[in-house]
Amino acid sequence: MPLTPEGWTLLKTWEGCRLSAYPDPASGGAPWTIGYGHTGAEVVPGLTISQEQAEAWLKQDATDAAGAVVRLLSGVGLTARQRDALISFCFNVGVGALERSTLRKRLMAGESAAVVIAEELPRWDKGPYGPVEGLKRRRAAEVSHLRMPEATSPQHQTKTAAQVRSDKPIQLQDAVRHHKGLAHQQEAWLQLERSLTEEQRDAFAELFRATASPSVEPSNQEAPGLIQLPVPYLSQNDSATSQGSRMCFSSCCAMAVAYLKPGAMNGPGQLDDQYLAKVQRHGDTTDASAQVATLLSLGLQARFRTDGCIDHLIEQLQRGMPCPVGWLHKGPVSAPTGGGHWSLVIGWDPAKRQFLMHDPNGEVDLVNGGYVSTTIGSGHAQRYSERNWGRRWMVEGTGTGWWIQIDQGT
Template structure:
């Protein structure tokens, strides 16, 4: 993909989507624009398009902008979100502006991308009549996005040193210890998985899932206490809120299953658009997005064994996680934990912390208030790798008592 998932969100947020052609604000006429900033000669007054056409043009226009960035900045080492910011910038101002820019000259001269982006992008905020407030905000957002993808050094090391560190071979055990479910870390794990053969993955799975001898540690009173360790699967996170299908408010089930599918079968969703939007289109071949049978059928069409069950217990989820398999779960997210209500919500269990009795959860809508009901944060990305307590979340899941949770049992087909 030419952009990271967060990069797509950045660009679409600032471009906005218009299904009817509108004139350039400065000229009152040409160039006419439609969709997500599409300004080609085929855009004329009175033109209207579908959301599908807008998405298709967006894909093509972003690929073009990405190729321009690659062509005009050969050899410039960019972090993924720095590249996102420059693609968004090029998408907005055009290839010619980037080609003539001081920004390009400084990058080609070897200056640190973090410094150049922070200093040069804010200069591109002027319209025919001076600075434009909207452009100032967009440039600031692009700079902030680029900075969010880089790491800061406590000792104030220069960007070139950090870049060298980012390409230094890494010990995989160190990567495991430092894994926090961040987007760039998930991207790295997926890249590694795609590079392994099926035989290598099989050998790893067999060794990884081997039952270890119980480990023990001294308890507070000097007694021996068992300790199983944290499980956290590197599952890519998807938000239902940034869907371009118009179904975002009701596609928690599809977004949840899409996360599981993209982890169990990397590359199985390889069309255009966001992964959960692609999966939703697949679900709709079999029924509505809220229908469990349709979700199961869509998963099975991707060579993933799936079975909808209403007999789930916490031990079932832990057992699946121990085999490296995430678990889609359906639960009630409204009302207090003592008497939950609601039409139901789906999220994905990706881990378990036995020390705190917490489930690690990818919640596609955001962070839930497990005690009182509802959500405390629904910003895009706020539902990633949350810690939901077994006590409060469990009552929302096993509403009819122990062993009554709704879930989908998954395993990759042989």
């Protein structure tokens, strides 16, 4: 196989799977794509395929990408995880891009593969309009993957597992309670999931979901220490512009401005549409640097950070500062995917370990991914659990969340 089991997980997670053909985001048409990022003459508008066909094309395309890596990097010594990362990279950017890349030139010149790949991959984060959040996260995940220890031999794994069972047995309920979304913990859960049969997974899902009955819902009584900032809510879905479907970032920052600098936007039209117009003077609505520049222009201190943890958000809320946060809203919580989404943290319930979130797109399904509702107002003050939402925010582990630190200007 061209990839390790963990490499397959990496590739499938970041490609995502769609069984109906969809157009290229940049052109609005060709090349049409389907399955796990598969393109070709056979992919035409209106085409729908089975999951089995998607898997078959994935294996074919991954094999082609692996062959290109071997051919273009002949003689370069690579570990299995380094090869995984490069196959994922080649699958994403194409063979021609790898062939022309500085990454390849440096590797062929004999530089350290570990150093070169970690330095060069993050540079490939640009779309037609500048840096793309999803590409940044994908490159970070590829680098994180190659830095993890290589898998040991089956004999060593068996011995280690026996030692663990005899010396320090693990209870799964303890594992759940101490799960923090760290990379090695994610790998362990994925390995456990792969070891189960489909029938076992279905039985677990039925039993697990059966506990979520109305009779055991937590009470709505507010606990001591609850923080809920009175931030006005704005929905991206009622925008009068053509950018509504992609302006979650702008709507979140506009909510923060409306709370911290009331009256700063007093022109005609909706507040987030007014804010978007200011953003577009600096760049695209998805561009963090454009958002920061706009916040600065409105008299706020702002900094884009990729080191977010739960304590950062709580500290900001205690200071009365709402926090725009970028996270992955598609796919199951065990393996979140997507190009990224932004919402605004406006509160914290320490008793229930929940964040209060203004989500400009509506109410998300944190466990399964996607949205329960996108109607106007449905995302107001949603309660997102630290455990499930945190795994979608800190995808590469604790201290890797994307957020905008906002402070009052001087």
